[in-house]
Amino acid sequence: MGDLVLETGRLVLRRTRDGDLDLHLRHLNTPEVMDHLGGVKEPHEIEAKFAKAEASFAREGFGFMMVVEKETGDLVGHCGLKRVDNPQAPNPGDMEIGWLIRQDRWRRGYAFEAALAIRDHAFRAFDPPVLVALTSAANVGSWRIMEKLAMERRVDLDFRDPAFSDRDNPTIQYAITRQGWQEAV
Numbered sequence: 001m002g003d004l005v006l007e008t009g010r011l012v013l014r015r016t017r018d019g020d021l022d023l024h025l026r027h028l029n030t031p032e033v034m035d036h037l038g039g040v041k042e043p044h045e046i047e048a049k050f051a052k053a054e055a056s057f058a059r060e061g062f063g064f065m066m067v068v069e070k071e072t073g074d075l076v077g078h079c080g081l082k083r084v085d086n087p088q089a090p091n092p093g094d095m096e097i098g099w100l101i102r103q104d105r106w107r108r109g110y111a112f113e114a115a116l117a118i119r120d121h122a123f124r125a126f127d128p129p130v131l132v133a134l135t136s137a138a139n140v141g142s143w144r145i146m147e148k149l150a151m152e153r154r155v156d157l158d159f160r161d162p163a164f165s166d167r168d169n170p171t172i173q174y175a176i177t178r179q180g181w182q183e184a185v
């Protein structure tokens with residue numbers, strides 16, 4: 001597969017292709033998956049997210065990827081790397097890791113499996129001084145993954161985001177430094 005970026009035991013992480021937008025809208029842009037992320041987006045917003053990921057791959061060699069379940073070939077998630085670009089964030093430009101898994105595949109360890117491969121790829125291929133992840137205290141599954149990645153809570157990087165509800169404010173951050181990663185692997 002020419003667009004393959006990473007492979008794990010159960011998953012393939014590849015760049016976006018024609019046809020992914022419809023699958024993303026059906027399986028990932030749902031009220032349940034988007035519950036902590038400001039709700040369901042307009043199709044053009046997802047299209048813009050794909051374009052941003054591809055531009056990031058072209059410019060920097062990394063981006064958000066489609067997560068495919070090897071056993072079925074089904075699209076099960078959207079995970080990857082980007083630069084912190086939230087205008088409210090105190091650390092613009094830091095390398096950021098993120099994840100979405102479709103609801104009928106939750107609690108199978110897929111998000112952590114993908115995230116671990118992405119974390120290690122990030123440090124091996126791009127050697128950033130720090131890798132951060134953003135979520136809210138209410139999104140327990142998400143910060144649990146951050147803890148399992150050996151990321152540490154960075155209260156100093158928290159910020160309020162008017163795009164999110166009170167339940168999902170403030171945005172909280174976790175981070176792992178280059179040295180922290182070397183100690184973790």
Ligand SMILES: CC(C)(COP(=O)(O)OP(=O)(O)OC[C@H]1O[C@@H](n2cnc3c(N)ncnc32)[C@H](O)[C@@H]1OP(=O)(O)O)[C@@H](O)C(=O)NCCC(=O)NCCS
Pocket residue numbers: 032033034035036037099100101102105106107108109110111112113134135136139140141142144145148
């Ligand atoms: C958050 C999300 C990615 C977790 O995906 P997942 O594949 O179910 O996660 P995993 O199975 O890899 O679980 C990782 C850890 O989190 C825990 N976990 C996952 N969902 C959880 C939840 N809702 N509540 C509490 N713990 C949870 C798991 O038990 C596991 O910890 P453990 O090994 O100590 O048991 C998924 O629920 C999702 O896509 N949510 C919607 C999108 C989203 O909010 N993304 C994050 C944006 S910041």
